[in-house]
Amino acid sequence: MAGYILRRLVSTIAVMAVVGIFIFLLLRLAPGDPAAMIAGKEATAEMIAGIREQLGLNAPLPVQFARWAGDMLRGDFGTSIFAGRPVLELIAQRLEPTVSLALMTMLLSVTVGVSFGILAAWRAGRLVDRLLTAFSALGYSVPVFVIGYFLIYLFAIKTHWLPVQGYVPIDAGLGHWFVHLILPTVTLSLGYIAFIARVTRTSMLEVLSEDYMRTAAAKGASSYAMLFHHALKNAGIPILTVIGISFAYLIGGVVLTETVFNIPGIGRLVVDAINNRDYPIIQSVIILTSGLYVLINLAIDLAYTLVDPRVRY
Amino acid sequence: MTISRREVLKAGVATGTVLAIPSVLRAQKAPTDARTVRMVKVGGLTVFDPVVTTANITQDHATAIYDTLFSLDSKFVPQPQMVGKWGVSDDKKTYTFELRDGLGWHDGRPVTAADCVASIRRSFEAGGPGQLMMAQGADISKKDDKTFTIALREPLGVLTLMLSQYRYIMREKDADRPATEAVTTNIGSGPFRFNQSLAKPGASFAYDRNEKYVPRSEPSDGLAGAKIVNVDRVVWNNIGDQQTALAALHAGEIDYFEGPPPDLFADIESDPNLALEVLDKSGQDYFLRMNCLQKPFDSVKARQAVLHLVDQEAFLSVISPDPKYSSTVNSFFGSGNPVSNDENTGWFKKGGDPEKAKQLFAEAGYAGEKVVILDPTDWREADNASQLLAVALQKIGVNAEVAPSDWGGLVARRNKKGPVEDGGWSIFITSESDYSRGDPITDSTLSMNGEKGWYGWPKSDEYEALRAKWANVDTAERKALARKMQQIAWNLAGTVLLGRVISPIARRMTLTGLIGMPEVVPMWNMRKASA
Numbered sequence A: 001m002a003g004y005i006l007r008r009l010v011s012t013i014a015v016m017a018v019v020g021i022f023i024f025l026l027l028r029l030a031p032g033d034p035a036a037m038i039a040g041k042e043a044t045a046e047m048i049a050g051i052r053e054q055l056g057l058n059a060p061l062p063v064q065f066a067r068w069a070g071d072m073l074r075g076d077f078g079t080s081i082f083a084g085r086p087v088l089e090l091i092a093q094r095l096e097p098t099v100s101l102a103l104m105t106m107l108l109s110v111t112v113g114v115s116f117g118i119l120a121a122w123r124a125g126r127l128v129d130r131l132l133t134a135f136s137a138l139g140y141s142v143p144v145f146v147i148g149y150f151l152i153y154l155f156a157i158k159t160h161w162l163p164v165q166g167y168v169p170i171d172a173g174l175g176h177w178f179v180h181l182i183l184p185t186v187t188l189s190l191g192y193i194a195f196i197a198r199v200t201r202t203s204m205l206e207v208l209s210e211d212y213m214r215t216a217a218a219k220g221a222s223s224y225a226m227l228f229h230h231a232l233k234n235a236g237i238p239i240l241t242v243i244g245i246s247f248a249y250l251i252g253g254v255v256l257t258e259t260v261f262n263i264p265g266i267g268r269l270v271v272d273a274i275n276n277r278d279y280p281i282i283q284s285v286i287i288l289t290s291g292l293y294v295l296i297n298l299a300i301d302l303a304y305t306l307v308d309p310r311v312r313y
Numbered sequence B: 001m002t003i004s005r006r007e008v009l010k011a012g013v014a015t016g017t018v019l020a021i022p023s024v025l026r027a028q029k030a031p032t033d034a035r036t037v038r039m040v041k042v043g044g045l046t047v048f049d050p051v052v053t054t055a056n057i058t059q060d061h062a063t064a065i066y067d068t069l070f071s072l073d074s075k076f077v078p079q080p081q082m083v084g085k086w087g088v089s090d091d092k093k094t095y096t097f098e099l100r101d102g103l104g105w106h107d108g109r110p111v112t113a114a115d116c117v118a119s120i121r122r123s124f125e126a127g128g129p130g131q132l133m134m135a136q137g138a139d140i141s142k143k144d145d146k147t148f149t150i151a152l153r154e155p156l157g158v159l160t161l162m163l164s165q166y167r168y169i170m171r172e173k174d175a176d177r178p179a180t181e182a183v184t185t186n187i188g189s190g191p192f193r194f195n196q197s198l199a200k201p202g203a204s205f206a207y208d209r210n211e212k213y214v215p216r217s218e219p220s221d222g223l224a225g226a227k228i229v230n231v232d233r234v235v236w237n238n239i240g241d242q243q244t245a246l247a248a249l250h251a252g253e254i255d256y257f258e259g260p261p262p263d264l265f266a267d268i269e270s271d272p273n274l275a276l277e278v279l280d281k282s283g284q285d286y287f288l289r290m291n292c293l294q295k296p297f298d299s300v301k302a303r304q305a306v307l308h309l310v311d312q313e314a315f316l317s318v319i320s321p322d323p324k325y326s327s328t329v330n331s332f333f334g335s336g337n338p339v340s341n342d343e344n345t346g347w348f349k350k351g352g353d354p355e356k357a358k359q360l361f362a363e364a365g366y367a368g369e370k371v372v373i374l375d376p377t378d379w380r381e382a383d384n385a386s387q388l389l390a391v392a393l394q395k396i397g398v399n400a401e402v403a404p405s406d407w408g409g410l411v412a413r414r415n416k417k418g419p420v421e422d423g424g425w426s427i428f429i430t431s432e433s434d435y436s437r438g439d440p441i442t443d444s445t446l447s448m449n450g451e452k453g454w455y456g457w458p459k460s461d462e463y464e465a466l467r468a469k470w471a472n473v474d475t476a477e478r479k480a481l482a483r484k485m486q487q488i489a490w491n492l493a494g495t496v497l498l499g500r501v502i503s504p505i506a507r508r509m510t511l512t513g514l515i516g517m518p519e520v521v522p523m524w525n526m527r528k529a530s531a
Helices: A002-029 A034-039 A045-055 A061-073 A087-122 A127-141 A144-158 A174-208 A211-218 A223-234 A236-252 A255-260 A266-276 A279-307 B005-029 B056-065 B113-125 B130-135 B159-164 B242-250 B262-269 B300-309 B312-319 B354-363 B380-395 B407-413 B461-472 B475-492
Strands: B036-040 B070-072 B078-080 B083-088 B094-099 B139-144 B147-151 B192-194 B204-209 B233-237 B274-277 B284-290 B371-376 B400-405 B427-433 B495-501 B505-508
Touching: A002 A061, A002 A279, A034 A045, A034 A266, A034 B407, A087 A127, A087 A174, A087 A223, A087 A236, A087 A255, A087 A266, A087 A279, A127 A174, A144 A174, A144 A255, A144 B242, A174 A223, A174 A236, A174 A255, A211 A223, A223 A236, A236 A279, A255 A266, A255 B242, A266 A279, A266 B407, B036 B242, B056 B192, B056 B204, B070 B159, B078 B083, B078 B159, B094 B113, B113 B130, B113 B139, B113 B147, B242 B262, B242 B505, B262 B274, B284 B300, B284 B380, B300 B354, B300 B380, B300 B475, B300 B495, B312 B380, B312 B495, B371 B380, B371 B407, B380 B400, B380 B427, B400 B407, B461 B475
Parallel strands: B036 B233, B371 B400, B371 B427
Antiparallel strands: B070 B078, B083 B094, B094 B147, B139 B147, B192 B204, B204 B233, B274 B505, B284 B427, B284 B495
């Protein structure tokens, strides 16, 4: 197992290096110029040229790459062209909102999604199954911004129960932090609940039709024991995979939700950086996210051993 | 080991108390909601130095934290601001300025003449109108701690006007660097202090009242006079989604929403707690710029064809559909300026004449060359106008196509002077303040100095000769100059105006006292009443 983990960790570095080279070239070859963005709408070509020189953007591409790669190897992720602050500091500033939203969303999605999936599988073909399937289809197909605006209208503007927008750091008070996350969490969770519920239902139905489940029923096992002790554990691998992928996706940035609820997270940081051509931020976030994806996948693979003793590394 | 319920409760209370400590401390320091104004501005503040950018939001930031030697009053006349006494020599070539008492940096040190000298030098080196002064070999020198002089080879009548237009005074150690290297310290001597500890780039910025600021004794008038701050803190929230910003305004989470889109006006007007207010009465002039170096617009006839083709009312209907907030504009110098005029406008004024446009394209020898319109899809108004222009050109047989990109892609591509086959361009659409079109010295888009000038590169030596006289003549003479320049400008037709749009801001009724000036929203003078 230790050897397996070590190999996967080494591969993470390789993945991050490949992603780094790819994103560096992609950004330089794409149209756009940070100097022009800094100088503004009415700037003259002379002003822009001066800023390009100052930022070192006139240097040949290999020289720019060598400088950047050297800095990265020393653990220096660079400084934002616009904010003039270290990129890692800006990422750290945005990490808490994104992680808070991702964790809350996963908590709600997994709890409700798995429960709905089990319930639908247990009552397959009946009214409750049809209702939950319809809910899944709805949650899956209605865009996040529609749900978001609807909830804002209902709970923030009409009733004033919850705030419209913004994020309050956890150290500013647990209550404020929680209240500001309710609407974005519910909005974001609906799609994930639907996704997890569907996968859970399918996976559970497959297991429930196995011979050993019939045997258990014949032996008089209770519904609770059949669903939670026998079926859920055996249906666990696809569910775990879905949860892991969902979590990785959430950390990667949920731009729409962050935009609708004005949450200053990683997603918005990257989108703003792309609009401004703030290369150091884009490169760093994408490299770190790729590494995180690999690590989350590793965590999922390791978690398989918990639900399926046949899995060995 | 077993844990009792009481122990769990105790641990919970202890954790809650620890978590609550920072919020309690913060609550002791933070101003109350009634003394805090929350604003949503157009775009995000990404560049902090007003010398390296022309972005309006950076001018707003600079207007809050820096001070200027002179400021424009509501009639756009420069009035002393940091300057106490000043005078000009009999030959009108040497200006002497003495700083008024009580000026201090946010770091506690006094403002000196050396700071002013370094700031003026850097600001004028940045290009634009400042180069006019530097070309005259201006000698900017400190005489003593509070006095400095500007000595010129020739008189320059617009000097105090130039010193009033966004020439912010920075500390000598900040200003002593190239004009292309951005200052990020954000330490000024203005009525607001930039709160570095609350700065979250891309998310929010906070400005605190500078308690040590000594305002002038004259009443507030435009950007001039006393800058009296009536609130403790102003927070700029960068809410990227306009629908969310409006919802936050309805709910009272923000007090001010800049540039709401026209389709939200009715919603704002329906809420008795909200108001639409026009602060910048001059508005924005939308215009298209043609590449005068490449086919087909290297031909005057082809450019004049576009002048005939454009129907401003049609363009305004896709840019700003509410006629209450838009109007046509035919003067090269904008519609609301003292030098705006109707010289040489009769022949194209009506616009929307495709037959005439078709005829002129034919006379220009147009042979089906591709016309590429740069289309910034992340700027709704310019995107709509670009699409409409493409259709209008296609209808008269021009091989026009839009090149969609974001604004970042457009500003990079518009720098290319080559043909469209080599990644060049034919037309792009943008906007600028109607007010700034009233001054061809400070507005670089009004230059016609060919490849040294602004994108599109129209060239007229005759026009440039007239422009050079602008700096040293009075208003009556400028009006006469403007007519002559406009005669040339419309014949040359490098620019075609698409109409003027006024953008009201939306605010809570509890926020009052906002100062209305073009291009900048100062934050002093405003008051917030309890809801």
